[in-house]
Amino acid sequence: MDYKAQVTNSILGALDGELTSAEVYQKLETPKDFAMGDLAFPAFTLAKSMHKSPNMIAEELISKIDAASYDKVEVKGAYINFFLNKAHMSNEVITDVLEEGAAYGQNDSGKGGNVPIDMSSPNIAKPISMGHLRSTVIGNSIAKILVKNGYHPIKDNHLGDWGTQFGKLIVAYKKWGNEDDVKADPINNLVKYYVKFHKEDKEHPELDDEAREWFKKLEDGDEEATYLWQWFRDESLKAFNQIYDKLGVDFDTYNGEAFYNDKMQAGIDILKDKGLLEESQGAQVVKLDKYDLNPALILKSDGATLYITRDIATAIYRDQTYKPAMNLYVVGSEQTYYFQQLKAVLLEMGLKSAEDLHHIPFGLITVNGKKLSTRSGRIILLDEVLDEAIDLAQKQIESKNPDLPNKEEVAKEVGVGAIIFGDLKNERTNNIDFVLEDQLRFEGETGPYVQYSHARAESILKKAGDIDLRAADKSITDENAWETIRTLQDFPEVVKSACVDFEPSEIAKYSLRLAKAFNKYYAHSTILGDDDGLAGRLSLVKAVSIVLKESLNLLGVKAPDEM
């Protein structure tokens, strides 16, 4: 099935042990120009070790290669060019895709292993930021890619729902807030109280003492404190869930920081037992010199716990609950140092799953050049960005396809899909600036372009009517179809690589490649021609539709049949 492996074997057979199979595989090039074949072996890489000219080496090798299983094998300068057997390969790959359907490309390398993914994780009583959006969509896609590779992901929303700021929030609410306002517009009003607290406490430092007392009460389970905290949390979650619903993302657990409030002692005990906790200016730290890292502060001088104290408890909990094959944290690059420290502390503690702990960082995102921030006044709300995208999609559909049934549903799928795709097509560590209009174009490197290509495939199939594809001869030799066929063949490898790299952009780029190849085929060949080859061509179109839809699915993007 793997044609690169097939060519590798052909070359190995002609060599005298000069290269290993892995070396040959790695040296194979994919020529840009189709006239140079599908794969090329650069013979000049052997010139030194074989003491011959590259051309001589190429000629010698080709004389020993059995060309029967290829369309053609030729020497061009210092290269041996392999032209794969189109009829055979197209038949094989199309048959596979049609038989396996959405499961095409599935593999079981994960062996069902549990993989907790810490993702989204916004902070209660604050607006969800673009960073949290990135974590949500990247995490969601990685979860789908993991499933495709035989893992069992557990999507955990590690909410920021604990910490001294809740003491401040309670004080502020009791002094300046009211129930109706919170109910009407929870996030904005809670933020307002919080901001007011920070203004007032400059002149009234006693507010800080009050806040500390209230947080202490909360930690001790005081009824009023717990009631208010729970209420703020519920209201915030309601607002977050509206966004998650729009994005089409759900979670398996919402075990936020508060969940670990009563589970921190175990971690502290291990640190103590192993002699890892040291006093430093009254506080308790773990020294990490060995890792070239600054000490990690675990307990403040007043005994208060921190973000990392709860993350240690979280890691222990996940370790015991899931016996994870890997532990993933999809959190922005700004926390890279923090996760290095966390991993180091957990390794020192001897936590088994810390060895396979991966922080999956991502870069910053701006919208139309504007920064998204929760603290300064210039907040661009994610919710508004999504609505604007849906609006733009609706306008496009209105002008292109005014008679489309269920326009609103499709506009949602296109608008939201454009945002998700616009994010995921970038290597995740890149910083990106989002120009909404660009992401919504039906042409270019966009989600709507891939969706549109899928809808085009579906519309061709619909036009063709009921034709039995199982019986079709799927050996297609049309040059114009070749890139599409080869790209279909690549999908299983891309699925694997995206998983190893935790990189949804590999899937997104793949989907663009397939869409482009297919559109070229569509432009240059008559697919719906009334000849013997029709059923074969339709099988190819069907295969393209399946793989485009599944690629989008792996990104968390919907693929409407019509748009």
Ligand code: ARG
């Ligand atoms: N709530 C945090 C923030 O917004 C992200 C939490 C990431 N997950 C974790 N286990 N630390 O910055």
